[in-house]
Amino acid sequence: MAGYLRMLSSRLHFPLKHLINGSVSQTRHISSSCPTKNGRPFNEPLNGMECARAGGIATMYRLPFQKDPKGLDVGFVGIPLDIGTSNRSGARLGPRQIRMESVLVRNVNTIGAAPYESLQVADIGDVNINLYDLKKAVQMIKEAYVKIFAAGCTPLTLGGDHTLTYPILQAVKEKYGQIGLVHIDAHNDCEDIMLGEKIAHGTPFRRSLEEGIIDPKKMVQIGLRGSEVSANCHQWQKDLGVKVVVVEECWYKSMVPLMDEVRAMIGPDIPVYISFDIDALDPSVAPGTGTPELGGLTTIQAMEILRGCRGLNIIGGDMVEVCPAYDPLGTTALIAANLLFEMLCVLPGVKYHTMLP
Numbered sequence: 643m644a645g646y647l648r649m650l651s652s653r654l655h656f657p658l659k660h661l662i663n664g665s666v667s668q669t670r671h672i673s674s675s676c677p678t679k680n681g682r683p684f685n686e687p688l689n690g691m692e693c694a695r696a697g698g699i700a701t702m703y704r705l706p707f708q709k710d711p712k713g714l715d716v717g718f719v720g721i722p723l724d725i726g727t728s729n730r731s732g733a734r735l736g737p738r739q740i741r742m743e744s745v746l747v748r749n750v751n752t753i754g755a756a757p758y759e760s761l762q763v764a765d766i767g768d769v770n771i772n773l774y775d776l777k778k779a780v781q782m783i784k785e786a787y788v789k790i791f792a793a794g795c796t797p798l799t800l801g802g803d804h805t806l807t808y809p810i811l812q813a814v815k816e817k818y819g820q821i822g823l824v825h826i827d828a829h830n831d832c833e834d835i836m837l838g839e840k841i842a843h844g845t846p847f848r849r850s851l852e853e854g855i856i857d858p859k860k861m862v863q864i865g866l867r868g869s870e871v872s873a874n875c876h877q878w879q880k881d882l883g884v885k886v887v888v889v890e891e892c893w894y895k896s897m898v899p900l901m902d903e904v905r906a907m908i909g910p911d912i913p914v915y916i917s918f919d920i921d922a923l924d925p926s927v928a929p930g931t932g933t934p935e936l937g938g939l940t941t942i943q944a945m946e947i948l949r950g951c952r953g954l955n956i957i958g959g960d961m962v963e964v965c966p967a968y969d970p971l972g973t974t975a976l977i978a979a980n981l982l983f984e985m986l987c988v989l990p991g992v993k994y995h996t997m998l999p
């Protein structure tokens with residue numbers, strides 16, 4: 643029996659004691675054949691063939707949890723914020739739901755990207771925020787991200803309402819200076835004032851452009867739509883030079899040619915941030931969000947957009963506005979988890995394998 647368990651343990655790549663105890667843990671999942679970085683094996687998600695997929699602590703993709711971003715190439719971070727929301731609230735629970743649905747996401751995407759073979763990745767937990775004071779919450783987010791960037795870790799963020807991108811980008815500026823931006827969304831989020839306030843989930847890119855964080859000539863917004871309060875509602879940022887792609891320009895089309903244009907426009911050198919609002923997708927596939935608009939992108943188009951970011955110098959990204967209360971089947975969070983994996987797969991340095999037909 644002891645010999646059998648030892649054999650089983652060596653096959654399963656995780657500590658035998660977790661089996662004997664009848665529990666599993668993300669303490670460390672080390673594959674004997676996996677490459678290393680600075681003498682440390684790369685983290686990998688718990689393998690669903692070897693360890694019950696619904697088991698373990700609900701970290702992103704069942705990766706190890708590591709509180710300190712030091713030594714990581716990439717950290718998944720949750721921000722349970724929704725006090726910047728204008729309509730349906732509830733996105734504060736988005737990070738938890740995305741982590742839960744992320745258990746189904748495996749190690750290699752369908753075109754051979756294998757991020758865990760060349761990047762050290764972990765879940766670094768959530769940013770603690772003040773849920774009763776948005777201005778304080780935004781400050782707390784900025785301070786947390788300054789530390790993450792200072793540790794040399796690229797954050798991929800689970801939201802949370804879109805307000806959170808503004809303080810992240812403020813931290814980005816301290817590390818990288820001016821950046822390019824790929825913004826996928828139903829809304830332009832370039833409002834000036836909402837209910838008398840400068841900070842809300844409809845204003846992050848107005849503030850970021852005003853503060854010179856983003857080079858407007860290296861910024862694209864994709865998927866914009868919905869009834870508006872006035873015509874020419876995208877004129878402010880268009881006048882700065884932002885490329886605005888309304889959803890009608892996306893209907894019935896592959897996004898591959900658009901992304902060829904975007905890569906040529908931004909170039910391979912300038913640091914680029916990706917901000918993906920799940921409401922860019924059509925509400926028939928992703929209903930769990932605060933401000934849904936009809937006529938949205940398909941999941942295929944979303945994948946083409948993210949895959950089309952490969953070759954850009956991506957230094958961070960987020961997936962925001964997942965609102966579990968309006969997502970009874972979990973599909974919206976499942977899509978968000980998979981799109982975050984696609985985002986991970988286009989980070990600089992990710993190894994690609996040739997997939998056999």
Ligand SMILES: [Mn+2]
Pocket residue numbers: 804827828829831843919963
């Ligand atoms: Mn948004």
